Amino acid sequence: MSSFFQNKGITYTRSAKVSTSSLPWIEKYRPRSLDNISAQEETLITLRSSKDNLPHMLFYGPPGTGKTSTILALSRELFGPELMKTRVLELNASHERGIDVIRERVKNYARSFIINDINKKGPGFKIIILDEADSLTKDAQEALRRTMEKYSELTRFCLICNQVSCIIPALKSRCTLFRFKNIGTENMRNRLAYICEQEGISYYQETLDELIKGSQGDLRKAITWLNNASKLHINDKVTVETIKETAGIVPDDVINGLIESAASKSYDKIQETVSDVIASGYFAKQIIEQVFFQVLKDLRFNEKHKFNIGERLGIIDKRLADGACELFQVLSLMCTISENMD
Amino acid sequence: MSLWVDKYRPKSLEELTYHSELTNRLKILASSDFPHLLIYGPSGAGKKTRISCLLEELYGQGVRKLKTDVQTFTTPSRKLDITVVSSKYHLEITPNEVGYSDRVVIQEFLKDVAQTKQVDLSIKHDFKVVIIHEADSLSRESQAALRRTMELYMSNVRLILCCKSPSKIIDPIRSRCLLIRVPAPTNDEIIEILSDIAKKENIKLPLKVAKLIADQSNRDLRKAILSFESLYMEYDDLKENIRYKFTDWEEIINDIANKICLQHSPEERAGNNVKCEILEKAAEFEHRSVIGSKAIIHIEAFVINAMYIIGRHKEGLNQNSMDID
Numbered sequence: 294m295s296s297f298f299q300n301k302g303i304t305y306t307r308s309a310k311v312s313t314s315s316l317p318w319i320e321k322y323r324p325r326s327l328d329n330i331s332a333q334e335e336t337l338i339t340l341r342s343s344k345d346n347l348p349h350m351l352f353y354g355p356p357g358t359g360k361t362s363t364i365l366a367l368s369r370e371l372f373g374p375e376l377m378k379t380r381v382l383e384l385n386a387s388h389e390r391g392i393d394v395i396r397e398r399v400k401n402y403a404r405s406f407i408i409n410d411i412n413k414k415g416p417g418f419k420i421i422i423l424d425e426a427d428s429l430t431k432d433a434q435e436a437l438r439r440t441m442e443k444y445s446e447l448t449r450f451c452l453i454c455n456q457v458s459c460i461i462p463a464l465k466s467r468c469t470l471f472r473f474k475n476i477g478t479e480n481m482r483n484r485l486a487y488i489c490e491q492e493g494i495s496y497y498q499e500t501l502d503e504l505i506k507g508s509q510g511d512l513r514k515a516i517t518w519l520n521n522a523s524k525l526h527i528n529d530k531v532t533v534e535t536i537k538e539t540a541g542i543v544p545d546d547v548i549n550g551l552i553e554s555a556a557s558k559s560y561d562k563i564q565e566t567v568s569d570v571i572a573s574g575y576f577a578k579q580i581i582e583q584v585f586f587q588v589l590k591d592l593r594f595n596e597k598h599k600f601n602i603g604e605r606l607g608i609i610d611k612r613l614a615d616g617a618c619e620l621f622q623v624l625s626l627m628c629t630i631s632e633n634m635d
Numbered sequence: 636m637s638l639w640v641d642k643y644r645p646k647s648l649e650e651l652t653y654h655s656e657l658t659n660r661l662k663i664l665a666s667s668d669f670p671h672l673l674i675y676g677p678s679g680a681g682k683k684t685r686i687s688c689l690l691e692e693l694y695g696q697g698v699r700k701l702k703t704d705v706q707t708f709t710t711p712s713r714k715l716d717i718t719v720v721s722s723k724y725h726l727e728i729t730p731n732e733v734g735y736s737d738r739v740v741i742q743e744f745l746k747d748v749a750q751t752k753q754v755d756l757s758i759k760h761d762f763k764v765v766i767i768h769e770a771d772s773l774s775r776e777s778q779a780a781l782r783r784t785m786e787l788y789m790s791n792v793r794l795i796l797c798c799k800s801p802s803k804i805i806d807p808i809r810s811r812c813l814l815i816r817v818p819a820p821t822n823d824e825i826i827e828i829l830s831d832i833a834k835k836e837n838i839k840l841p842l843k844v845a846k847l848i849a850d851q852s853n854r855d856l857r858k859a860i861l862s863f864e865s866l867y868m869e870y871d872d873l874k875e876n877i878r879y880k881f882t883d884w885e886e887i888i889n890d891i892a893n894k895i896c897l898q899h900s901p902e903e904r905a906g907n908n909v910k911c912e913i914l915e916k917a918a919e920f921e922h923r924s925v926i927g928s929k930a931i932i933h934i935e936a937f938v939i940n941a942m943y944i945i946g947r948h949k950e951g952l953n954q955n956s957m958d959i960d
Contacts, residue, residue, distance in 0.1 A: 317786065317811075356806075385783070428779070514810050521670055521813040525663055541801065541814040560910040572854045573818040574676035578802040609918075613802050617922035625918040628911040 318520040319513055322488055327366050330359055331480040336471045340367060345416055349441060349450045351426075351465065353457040354473025357511030360453045361424055363473075368420050380407075385424035395429075395436045403440055403448040419448045426452040427459035434461045441467050475510040485515060494523050495530045503533045507542050514540075543575045548583050552591065555631040563627050568620065577619035581609060581626055588630065598633035605629040640860045643832050648688045651681075652831075653824045657817065661685065664813075665692040669760070671785055673770070673796045673809065676817030679855030682797055685817060686766060689795075694724040694759060710739050717744070725764040731772045738777040741784070749788035763792050770796035771803045778805045785811050819854035822846070828856065829863055838867060851881075895942055909948050916940045 324330050327337055340347075340363070352360040368381045382402050384394075399421060407417060423429065429437075441450055441464070452468060454460060476484075485501050488494075508515040522535045537544060547570055554566035570580065585606055588594055594602070609622045645651050648665075651658050664670075674682050690698040701722050708715045715736055720727040726748060730737035745765065753761050767773075773781070785794060785808070794812075801809055820828070826845045833840035840863075848866070852859035881889065916937055924933040 317789065320786070517810050524668055524670055524813065525660055527663070527667055538816065539813050541809070541816070558907065560907045560914075572677055574680065574816040576675065576800045576802050612918070612922040615922060616803060616925050617918070618925075619800055619802065621914070621918040621921050625915055628914055632911070 317517065318488060318492070319516050322484075322491075322516065324359070324362050324366050325369065327363070327370060330363055330366060331484070332476045333359060333363065333473055336363070336473065339469075339471070344371065347416075347418070347420075347449045348469040349445065349452075349467055351452045351454070351457070351460065351468035351470050352473060353454050353470065355475060355510060356455060357508070357513035357515075358473040358476055359512070360473050361422075364420075364422055364451045364453065368422075371416060371420075380419045381422065382419070383422040383424060392430065392432045392436050395433045395440070399437070400440050403444040406447065418446070420451060421448055422451045422453065424453045425455075427454040427456055431461065434464055438463050438467070476512050477510075478505055481505050481508075481510070481512055481515060484512060485519060488516065488519065492523065494519075494526075497530055497532065499533050500531050500536055503536050507536065507540055541576065541579055543570075543579055543583050547573075547575065548580075548587050551580070551584055551627060552587055552630070555627050556593070556634060558631055558634075560628070563631060564624060567624050567627055571620050571623065577613055577623050578610075580623055581606060581613075584626065584630070593635050594633065595635070598635075601633045602626075602630055638861070639832055639836075639864045640857055643828075643835070643860070644684055645688060646691065648692050651685070651688060652828060653820050654681075654818065657685075657815070660815070661689050662692065665689060669693070669762075669793055671789075671794045671796075671812045672815055673798070673801060673804065673812035674815045674817060675798050675801050677819045677855070678799060679852075679857040679859075680817045680819040681856060682817050685815075686795055686797060690725055690764060693764070698722045698724055706744065708739055708743055710736055715739060719744075725766065727766040727768065729768040730777065731769045735774060737774055738780055741773070741777040741780045745781075746784060746788075749784055749792040752791050762790065764795060765792055766795045766797060768797050771798035771800060773804075775805065778808055782807050782811070820856050822849040822854065825849040825852060825854070825856055825859050829859060832860065832863070891938075895938060896945065906948060909944060912944045913941050916944070 327341065330337065344367075350364070352364065354360055368377055372380045382399075384399070402419070403421060405419075407419065426434075437450075450468070452460065452464070457465070457470070482501055482505060485504060489496055504515045504518055508518065518536055518540045519531070521539045522531050525535055525539070526532070536542075551566055551570065554563045557563075571577075585602070588602055589599065605626060609626050612622055613619065648658055648662055664672075674686060676682050687698070699722070701720055703718060703720050705716050705718055708717070713736075715733045717728060717730070717732055717740055728740065728744070730740045733740060748763065748765060753763055781794075796804070796808075796812060798804065801814065826842070826849050829845045829848060830840055830842075833845075844866075848859050848863050852862065920933045920937040920940070923936075924930045927933060
């Protein structure tokens with residue numbers, strides 16, 4: 294452990310020393326082998342066939358689709374749990390990852406030779422995983438170019454990001470791109486049900502539906518929510534309400550109430566409703582998101598209305614991100630909706 | 636003598652009056668496995684009260700023995716001082732104090748705490764609790780730094796993040812915490828609490844006055860209790876026909892608002908459109924004043940815009956009436 298702390302921010306693979314009881318489920322139920330990963334068939338076929346001579350890889354796709362799990366499972370299959378500690382370097386956004394780290398640590402690691410072990414297990418290269426690569430600065434990415442080429446004999450890189458547009462073209466052209474698609478409802482349901490079974494948790498079918506709907510295809514989110522909610526229900530079934538409350542999702546009737554107030558076309562009514570919702574502690578980002586989804590489903594809005602509302606939503610989201618007052622911004626959105634309504 | 640706000644602050648989960656469902660939830664959490672928490676709600680809703688009650692439930696009376704000390708960190712550019720309030724069982728920090736360097740606090744101080752195990756075996760739980768106040772003002776970098784710490788040292792430390800709105804907390808942190816929403820008390824609940832205090836202090840509080848205070852407090856319990864106390868100080872006996880006293884800044888703002896609308900008769904500014912337009916301007920300029928550094932410029936711009944909107948609306952009305960002529 295001591296060497297890990299001196300390394301200020303660099304972890305050699307997952308060294309989480311947490312007793313299994315308090316281990317978050319998301320770590321506990323991470324797929325251990327490639328066979329356990331679902332929904333990414335094409336990627337898996339390619340990876341399996343090129344297992345012995347991997348290219349540089351760039352994984353991209355929405356969060357919670359198994360990018361990190363795939364590369365970890367792959368390295369586990371390649372090296373085995375013991376060898377993995379020395380052969381895999383994992384860096385993610387919570388580490389200091391400026392240009393000096395790329396120049397010093399990554400480069401040093403990349404160019405070090407493998408002193409061959411006696412059994413000569415595993416292929417003759419190392420893997421560097423750069424998780425959340427879209428938060429790498431442009432300079433750091435530039436610095437990576439040459440390193441990737443020069444030491445490709447010794448080291449394979451795996452970059453993981455959500456948006457491929459955040460990676461500079463020079464890096465993109467050096468990697469094989471793998472797109473991770475959404476896991477899909479059925480796969481999510483199976484996984485969640487499996488976890489519930491393993492943990493001995495009873496649940497309603499609707500609970501799983503809500504988890505899948507609320508997390509919008511992000512399996513990690515769904516599992517953490519389930520994890521949190523289960524702590525409140527020790528002896529009884531996990532309910533939809535608990536999931537919503539602990540995940541911060543606004544109940545449907547509150548959202549409908551907001552839209553109805555906009556339909557009344559009375560400013561005072563809108564203000565009253567919005568103030569009430571904000572005072573109840575619901576937070577603006579979630580509110581505007583859910584209101585917009587509701588608007589999309591509502592027949593009282595025609596195409597043009599939706600354009601206008603969507604545009605306003607963009608402005609408001611930016612303002613909220615800058616830290617503007619929530620009450621004003623939600624009010625402003627509701628007024629726009631009210632104007633754009635039949 | 637302490638203020639009523641502190642004097643009548645509930646000390647344990649049992650004493651909490653409103654949100655009984657939430658209280659139950661906290662009780663279950665304290666008795667079982669305790670995850671990271673993110674507590675949010677408007678100001679004066681009782682977030683901090685609930686946190687201290689929760690700690691009391693977890694560790695007993697000992698959490699009330701607080702000591703305050705100042706820790707110093709050195710960054711390459713400057714020295715940072717941060718105040719740490721701590722007991723044997725928990726720590727409270729407000730990283731906001733050091734502004735943009737809050738990342739140092741998270742990376743150095745919090746990691747230090749997280750890496751030390753609780754050694755005293757007589758303590759019920761083997762983890763420490765760290766409370767981070769005003770978590771929504773943490774910079775993005777320090778939130779990113781928090782991510783890994785939260786996962787890695789879960790067995791040593793549990794975090795309680797306390798903030799007004801989680802909109803500015805990044806998604807990965809939000810999904811690692813159990814979210815607890817503390818809604819503001821309703822007016823009825825405020826009235827109930829006020830009359831309860833009145834009874835304990837032996838004061839006669841007419842219902843009408845209680846209602847007035849509750850209405851003016853904007854569902855902020857702290858504000859309600861404070862203004863109740865100041866009213867009592869001023870008048871000694873509270874009669875029904877009492878005049879509610881606004882705070883200074885409220886008076887001044889009311890004054891300005893009246894001046895803006897002065898030249899126009901009420902029916903001219905009642906329109907829905909005018910309200911919507913002014914609101915839109917308010918939202919825009921409030922946002923600008925958050926980004927910008929000089930508030931006065933944005934306030935002036937807003938006032939001008941508001942006056943323009945009202946004026947234009949009036950002209951429109953006049954024109955309409957002329958058309959009819």
